[in-house]
Every structure is written in C-alpha cells, then in structure tokens.
Amino acid sequence: MKKIAILGSTGSIGRQTLEVVQQFPEELAVVSLAAGKNRQAFLVQCIQYRPLVVSLETEEDAKWLKLQLAEQGLYPEIHYGIDGLVRVATCEEASVVVTALSGAVGLIPTCAAITAKKQIALANKETLVAAGHYVTKLAAEHEVSILPVDSEHSAIWQCLHGEDKKSVRRIILTASGGPFRKLDRTSLEQVTPAMALKHPNWAMGQKITIDSASLMNKGLEVIEAKWLFNLDFQDIDVVIHPQSMIHSMVEYGDGSILAHLGMPDMRIPIQYALSYPERWFNDLPRLNLTELMGLTFEEPDTERFPALALAYQAGKQGGSAPAVLNAANEIAVHAFLAGRIRFLEIPMVVDKTLQNHPPTNVSSLEEILFIDQWARTEATRILSNY
Incomplete structure (x- = not known):
C-alpha cells in the first residue's frame, strides 16, 4: 500500500487526489494533509480520512481545528504555516507527496520532502519554474523521482516511456487556448475576472484558470518541461488544441509522433502518478472516438497573448x-x-x-x-x- 501526503488537499487537484484514493482503498491511504484557508472543508477531510499529521495556514485555524477534531475523538498532530507544510511533507509514514499547492509556496515543502526521500507527485509547476535547476539536482542527489501530475507533462512522460530519449526531435505541449482565443485585442481589454474564470474544458483553481486564459500557464509548463525532461527550449513547442483531447505529443527523429489522448479529467494523470509503474483500471468516463467532431490545431498568437513569449524569454535567460x-x-x-x-x-x-x-x-x-x-x-x- 502506498501512503500519501497531500499538500493543498482542499484545492482542485487535492480534492481529485482524494477521489482517486477513495477508488483504491486497498492500494492507497492518506497519512498527512495540508490546506490553506478553507478550514471547514479541511475538517470534513480530516474526519473522513483520519490523517496522522495535518496543517492549516494560520495558528488561529489550527487551534480551531484541534477543538473540532477533539469533539470527534481525533487527535492528529496539528501544525500551521510553512513549518506545518514541511511537517506534512516529511511525515515519516508517507512514501509519496502530492504537491497540489498553488504558487511558489510549494517550493520549501517540496524540497523538504525530497530531502526526506519522498517520491514527488508534482502538480505545483511553480516549484520547477522558480527553482528547476536546484530542485532537479536535489532530487538526483537523494535519488528521488519527480512524477508529473499536470496532464500535459504526464502525457509527455507516457509518450517517452520505453523510448530512447536521444531520438526525440521535440515535444509538443497542447493548450486549449482558454476562453478568449478568438477575441481581438479590443475585446480582451474588456475581459473581467468572472469571464476569465470560465474555462471551456477544465475545472481548476482560480490562479491556474487565469493563467490558462492568458497562456501564462502554458509558458510555465514550457519551463517545467525543460527540467522534467532535460530538454532545450528550442525542442519544446506549443500548439493550441481547443478540444483538449490530445494532452501532448512527442515527435521523434524518424518523423513519428506519439500522442496521448484521453478525457479532460485530471483524475487520470493523478492516478497514473500514484499507480506508476502500474496502470489500474477505474470507472472514470471514457473517450469515445466516434463522437469526436474533429481535432484542430493552431499556432499560439503571442501578439494577443504575450505571456507565453515572456515565459520562453525568461526560460532562455x-x-x-x-x-x-x-x-x-x-x-x-x-x-x-x-x-x-x-x-x-x-x-x-x-x-x-x-x-x-x-x-x-x-x-x-x-x-x-x-x-x-x-x-x-x-x-x-x-x-x-x-
């Protein structure tokens, strides 16, 4: 049985990770959880999964949680803040740490987990964006695997499996294009937060949804891919694929392209990161190829969406x-x-x-x-x- 720590358990990826855990009660168990401000949802999770170590963002919320759990007869270790994230990530019983935090706050606990020799299921792309060289070197020194959870990087990882990486010509990250891919600049000037939070294909947290709308998310993924797969930026391309059915591709030197297809459902890459090197059967919705109306691809427009170009620029610098x-x-x-x-x-x-x-x-x-x-x-x- 794999014992799991989850950083960011009340966020989108964290909640979906717990759904995967529920599907495989004989293979997966939760031993530590950390969340931010959503203490009520976190309380429900603690009662349901009974982790040994937990953490919230503030001391006040940690004290509240202690009282609420005591009424249920539950007495886990309770922490807060960055120290709490580190304690959850380094829980002795955990073998895999799912880093589902949003933003650079994930850097310190992820590094602590690596130093503690925990396998990393990485959904916090900002860790590799901000500190890719440092984190990958640290993982190599401690012989720790970093397994991608992002759908695009999971797709690349699977398309590379069993292949000679020397024969890779390039990788192709797909992007939905977000809700505004057809809007002109004048219309983009009128975009509101409510409009930007309506992603056409994926249900995600607020920050990543805005990043998706601006194409910054894809830029961050380009930098993340550089470190995950040890590639040069010239070998990482982005194409807009509005249907989000092909999650990314690898082109090899002989002209062959391997593509990963599947439903736009984050539970699939989450499960693969947790089950690896095995694949487990599940009851998630299946992709019906006969119902697809077509798969289309476009070049990203960095004039209207300059964030992608900025990410390439920063990555190359x-x-x-x-x-x-x-x-x-x-x-x-x-x-x-x-x-x-x-x-x-x-x-x-x-x-x-x-x-x-x-x-x-x-x-x-x-x-x-x-x-x-x-x-x-x-x-x-x-x-x-x-």
Whole structure:
C-alpha cells in the first residue's frame, strides 16, 4: 500500500487526489494533509480520512481545528504555516507527496520532502519554474523521482516511456487556448475576472484558470518541461488544441509522433502518478472516438497573448529570471482577480518586473527565495502606478 501526503488537499487537484484514493482503498491511504484557508472543508477531510499529521495556514485555524477534531475523538498532530507544510511533507509514514499547492509556496515543502526521500507527485509547476535547476539536482542527489501530475507533462512522460530519449526531435505541449482565443485585442481589454474564470474544458483553481486564459500557464509548463525532461527550449513547442483531447505529443527523429489522448479529467494523470509503474483500471468516463467532431490545431498568437513569449524569454535567460517571472505573475494575477488591473495588464506587470531585474545565477534555496521576494516587492511597486 502506498501512503500519501497531500499538500493543498482542499484545492482542485487535492480534492481529485482524494477521489482517486477513495477508488483504491486497498492500494492507497492518506497519512498527512495540508490546506490553506478553507478550514471547514479541511475538517470534513480530516474526519473522513483520519490523517496522522495535518496543517492549516494560520495558528488561529489550527487551534480551531484541534477543538473540532477533539469533539470527534481525533487527535492528529496539528501544525500551521510553512513549518506545518514541511511537517506534512516529511511525515515519516508517507512514501509519496502530492504537491497540489498553488504558487511558489510549494517550493520549501517540496524540497523538504525530497530531502526526506519522498517520491514527488508534482502538480505545483511553480516549484520547477522558480527553482528547476536546484530542485532537479536535489532530487538526483537523494535519488528521488519527480512524477508529473499536470496532464500535459504526464502525457509527455507516457509518450517517452520505453523510448530512447536521444531520438526525440521535440515535444509538443497542447493548450486549449482558454476562453478568449478568438477575441481581438479590443475585446480582451474588456475581459473581467468572472469571464476569465470560465474555462471551456477544465475545472481548476482560480490562479491556474487565469493563467490558462492568458497562456501564462502554458509558458510555465514550457519551463517545467525543460527540467522534467532535460530538454532545450528550442525542442519544446506549443500548439493550441481547443478540444483538449490530445494532452501532448512527442515527435521523434524518424518523423513519428506519439500522442496521448484521453478525457479532460485530471483524475487520470493523478492516478497514473500514484499507480506508476502500474496502470489500474477505474470507472472514470471514457473517450469515445466516434463522437469526436474533429481535432484542430493552431499556432499560439503571442501578439494577443504575450505571456507565453515572456515565459520562453525568461526560460532562455535562465538563472533568476524564471523565478522573477513566476513571482511577478502571481502578484499580477491576484491584482487582476481583485479588480485592480485589467486582463491585458497582467503580462505588462510581469514584463516590467523582468526588465527591472538583470538575471543572476542562483545556486541555493535561500537565493531563490530572496529573488522571489524581490520580484513580489517590485511587482507590487509597479502595480502602485496603475
């Protein structure tokens, strides 16, 4: 039996991970859970799954949870904050840590889990965006596997399985294009948070949904793919695939392209990361090929959606630039959701932050965290002029 720790258990990926656990009670068990502010949903999870170690974002919520669980006769270890995330990620009984947090907050507990030799099921792409070189080196030193949970990276991982990686010509990440792929610039200027949160194919958290609408999510995935699969940026392409049935592809040197197809359901890649190297039967909805009305592909328009080009730029610059890109984007997205800036101003804030930061080499976690905080402060300063 695999024993699971989940960072971000009340978020979209966390909840779907627990659904997978429910389907396989003889193969999977939850031993530790961490969540943010959604304490009521977290209480229900703690009562249902009875983890040994739990954590919430604040001390106040942790004290509340302790009282609520005591009434149920449950007495797990209860923690809070970053220290709590680390404690959940390094729970002695856990063998696999699902990192389903949103944003760079996942970096410290993920590194702690790697140091504790836990297998990582990675759904927190920001960890590799901000610190890909450091994290992959740390994983190699501790002989820890990083298994992708994102549907696109899971697809690439599966298409590479059993193949000679030297024969890979390129990988092709597919993107839905989000809800605005046909809008002109004038229309994009009128986009509201409510409009941007209506993704046509996927049910996701707020931050990743906005990133999907701006194509920044695909840019972050490009950087993540570079580190997961040890590729150059020139070998990573993006195509818009509105139907979201092909989750990504690998083109080999002989001209063959292997594609991964499936329903747009995150429980499938989550399950594969948890079951690997096995595949388990499940009762999830199946893709009916005869009902498909066609599969189409388009070039991404980086004029209307410059975030993708910014991500390529930062990735190629390397060093501290991806961490700056990621942190500035988090600040800008939150400002957009709060109604402080317009949709098209998200990449503008990111671009200005990057321009104000000459990339430097980073070799330690402390340096990466310093750069992350600098970028957040700088992006906030830039926002004060809007």
